[in-house]
Amino acid sequence: MDFFIQWNYHLQSLNSNKKITGNKVAITFDDGPHPEHTPKALSLLKKYNAKGTFFCIGKNIEKYPELFQEIIKEGHSVGNHTFSHSNAFGFFGTKKVVEELKRTNNLVKNLSGLQMVLYRPAFGVTNPSIARAVKELKFRSIGWNVRSLDTTFRNEKQILDRITSRTEKGAILLLHDTSEKSMAVLERLLVFLEERKLKSVTVHQLLQIKAYA
Template identity: 45%
Template structure:
């Protein structure tokens, strides 16, 4: 495969070459060049691990200018047994949500995956492997991982998913190329609950509710045991404050399936 440099690679090369030339000419000291390159590297790391910035990939993170008091609920990393508790609470409050599913978990719990769909929720692609090495994979490997998840979902429930949630919020040029190849919409978030990191239910709930606004997308995890309790408190808050929770595809008015 021929080498195809990314624009940020070219920028880095230009910065390095220009800096070394200026050092050679005595215009600036070497430490300035090292500092600029380090800062640029940290900047790339920061934007590639935060889907909300839309730096490498355009994602649906928040719907601006919406007049209705709507927000989208989304759940990552299922399906698992705990997903059934989440589904019961959503049914209790007559709320629909989006579930971004890991392909290997769909294989382990096909009946739960089908139950999510049967209850009127939308399912999306969260890769097959959910590997922490995603940011280091080639675009070809990322494409294969996304397509494998789609194949499992179609085989299990006859759905062709178009929505994609990048694991860990990682986005880079290779993932952009993969999404261009697969035709998926990237769905991000602008309210991260950190329910997969913190144990305090009050802290997690406060993180979600303190700055909530119409058009927000909330990220939760249906594989966390404390998520159902947090979800119920969140739905009570939304009900009290006249918010309507909807599926991400309905919030952004995009097609979830092809």
């Protein structure tokens, strides 16, 4: 049976850092890199002197390797978001999950020399097979406590209101670098964080763990 990541039922995920000293949050992006929207995300983060964490899909890294390398070059961190992001991922056995995660990690190691240890489950789904794979590979599962719902029908204002009403220091925010709407939300979010004197750092800095082995 599948469970949602925040329940920490099968798999212990890190969803926030309530004990953080300093006004820090972590903006995370799933499903990239995207040729149109990831460059916009990088540009906005640079403009507002913010850092993010990009949980990338292996097949997208394969398609856009230079863009993936640009994320790292800009000082952001990267994590494993499976290779295929298949709709059937929750039905994969442990062996297939391990293969997916290894394939993405090997790709990144060859491209950047980095051995990723941060993992974000596709669709936020966890189950015993995924839990076993994560344990076998010694990954850290990273969740969130502020979900933007930026991939739903909600408009820009509704998404922004949802995020800002829930964001406080130590929060991990979930966005996607895959749409124009998300990028519009990101810009307004970065303005909001600046006004509230909240700084976006990489997720491993927020959680005080390692991003790479």
